[in-house]
Amino acid sequence: MTDTPQPLDLDFVRSRFPGLRDDWVFFDNAGGSQTVRDxxxxxxxxxxxxxxxxxxxxxxxxxxxxxxxxxxxxxxxxxxxxxxxxxxxxxxxxxxxxxxxxxxxxxxxxxxxxxxxxxxxxxxxxxxxxxxxxxxxxxxxxxxxxxxxxxxxxxxxxxxxxxxxxxxxxxxxxxxxxxxxxxxxxxxxxxxxxxxxxxxxxxxxxxxxxxxxxxxxxxxxxxxxxxxxxxxxxxxxxxxxxxxxxxxxxxxxxxxxxxxxxxxxxxxxxxxxxxxxDYLAELGARQGASGSRRERVAVAFGAIEAHENRLTERLLAWLRARNDCRVIGEATNDDGGRVPTISFKFDGVDSGAVARAMDAYGIAIRFGDFHSRRLVEDLGETGGNGVLRVSMVHYNTVEQVDRLTEALSEIVSRVAA
The missing domain is CATH 3.40.640.10 (Type I PLP-dependent aspartate aminotransferase-like (Major domain))
Structure with a gap:
């Protein structure tokens, strides 16, 4: 579902996750999300x-x-x-x-x-x-x-x-x-x-x-x-x-x-x-839902999906515009059939070096095969420490994606030099 009555209430969302801090951007959510206070x-x-x-x-x-x-x-x-x-x-x-x-x-x-x-x-x-x-x-x-x-x-x-x-x-x-x-x-x-x-x-x-x-x-x-x-x-x-x-x-x-x-x-x-x-149901209520707990959860996920599609396209558009990297899998999300878990590689650049350099920017991403080793082997992507992966969820923001891409630009220019 993609329809939502209003933009995701990000102030409410982020207030419910005590682990979110201004000094770190968590883009390794597929490895483990932050825990909601509830x-x-x-x-x-x-x-x-x-x-x-x-x-x-x-x-x-x-x-x-x-x-x-x-x-x-x-x-x-x-x-x-x-x-x-x-x-x-x-x-x-x-x-x-x-x-x-x-x-x-x-x-x-x-x-x-x-x-x-x-x-x-x-x-x-x-x-x-x-x-x-x-x-x-x-x-x-x-x-x-x-x-x-x-x-x-x-x-x-x-x-x-x-x-x-x-x-x-x-x-x-x-x-x-x-x-x-x-x-x-x-x-x-x-x-x-x-x-x-x-x-x-x-x-x-x-x-x-x-x-x-x-x-x-x-x-x-x-x-x-x-x-x-x-x-x-x-x-x-x-x-x-x-x-x-x-x-x-x-x-x-x-x-x-x-x-x-x-x-x-x-x-x-x-x-x-x-x-x-309960958190998801409350989020749905803030998005205008009423009715049963399940109905409110459904509306919450509609808002989550719409917000995450914006995050996905923001990063994919930046990756598509470069001539020195490739997305692993589909590089577009026109049908909304992609979640914001995005893997990619820069040409001739070690994925591990990029991820480790990102630490200094206060941005958490990861590299490797993520225990999907057979798939990465079949794709021929085991070299260079595997793939880079940015995995976002609904508490992430467009501004954080921009912070990520700015850091990636600096790191890749430096590492590739």
Missing amino acids: AVDRITEFLFERNVQIGGSYAVSQSAAEALTKGREAAQCLVNAARPEEMVFGPSTTILLQHLAAAMRGQLQPGDEIIVSRADHESNIGPWERLREFGVEIKFWPLNADTARLSLDDLAPLMTDRTKLVCVTHVSNILGRVNPVGEIAEFVHRHGARICIDAVAYAPHRLIDVRAWDVDYYVFSLYKCYGPHTAIMYGKYDLLRELDGLYHYFYGKEKVPGKLEPGNPNYELAYSTDGVV
Whole structure:
């Protein structure tokens, strides 16, 4: 969605993130965003007022359980799940995907197939690769060399009657292009398989709607979506019930989602999800929204998308105007189908040297392969310390983009001399 009733209220937005300081510009948000105050307030409240184990009969334990329930309900709202029990908490997307692969093992037989995308972060490749030892065949869905996109025409030849799962990213953390996961899910289901989406690079930027897309599993990191270091996995309830349990033997198949949260989730971090969603709902209200919490969150993401599109075009226009650099992936965003995660390289200039020189300007960017090593290898971009990446979110400003490009001009002139 791109329509918004008014420009993003940046004064309000930036006031809600205590970590934002005038002396630093954070353009490494795809590695981890700043944490919104509302999330920190939930953590503090839990630790000071509710910090006991759930499951007790006494009032404080009941209050702790209520906090965990509120966290699940907030996650349900954020992704538009059918019920809060479809929300699984874990330490990171990497761990949640490893848990999912382990819990799915009992459903797989030797000769069954799983398709993974070459454009994915290793978190959505490695756990499935490890199933080879049980006789599962892993196939790779390649990136289309001409379009730098994933194409169903390239996926179709890989699908067989033994294909059980297709794993794909919603947005590549290198290329920044939004993949049409609803269209992909429909194709995969038509061929009798299920789909698992790594949404880490999508969730901070756009509204999530797992039911509209009909995805089976959808995983992202809250610490890249304005919360603390924790992660969330959505799974259709009936599918979660089918999975093997990862907790004690007496956690039966029907104990969803607890059987997938060994040792229990981190209560205070799960509760912080309520703060993240409250912030988004308040932002939506400031943008003129009324109605349900979900409706206000939807309006907030409409405003976020419009603002981020301006940031994206500001940087891409500067990069396109130069004759000494190239954007990795698409250099335009005419259709609004790109998030503000932009990778690029300067000709003959070491990416690491540029990123390290940027430190003196108080601007945080990063270089390398960002754990999407297979993609960077396929693109032939491993030399010169990989690619530079600028990853913006809605609390960044056009003025900060201009500060970045001025610094890049000075650094590249100096380093290349």
